[in-house]
Amino acid sequence: MALSTLRRWARGLKQQALVVYFAARDPRTPWPVRLLALTVAAYALSPIDLIPDFIPVLGLLDDLVLVPLGVWLVLRWMPLDVARDARERAQVAAERPVSRGTAAVVVLVWLLAAALVTAWAWRAWNA
Incomplete structure (x- = not known):
């Protein structure tokens, strides 16, 4: 193809x-x-x-x-x-037109969510 x-x-x-x-x-x-x-x-x-x-x-x-x-x-x-x-x-x-700024915000929100979940899991694992 x-x-x-x-x-x-x-x-x-x-x-x-x-x-x-x-x-x-x-x-x-x-x-x-x-x-x-x-x-x-x-x-x-x-x-x-x-x-x-x-x-x-x-x-x-x-x-x-x-x-x-x-x-x-x-x-x-x-x-x-x-x-x-x-x-x-x-x-x-x-x-x-595509907004690269909006795409960057979406990626930052996903990264923040991943960091929060990781921090929560780390605390739960080490508690």
Whole structure:
């Protein structure tokens, strides 16, 4: 598979993750689908993976299987009018420029959360 094809596929998956995100925020989405959509969107759009990408095979498996499967389930279970509106909002959002400052804030929040969990675990282990 060519690199340009992979980039196109990844861009399409990001677009679908945005659709899932906007559908999760729509009050017309049933709560079980909303919960799944929030989980999928948070995982897909987060800069930190459950399984780091540097781990051979498994690191990419979550991106290649879990995220598309979650997106597919959410899109399959959500009402059609919600899906249509979410696609329109995702299209508009995808055309906006990327904010590196916001990305830095997200990474800092994740690092702070990891540090707090590590400190808590350290104290609990040594108590």
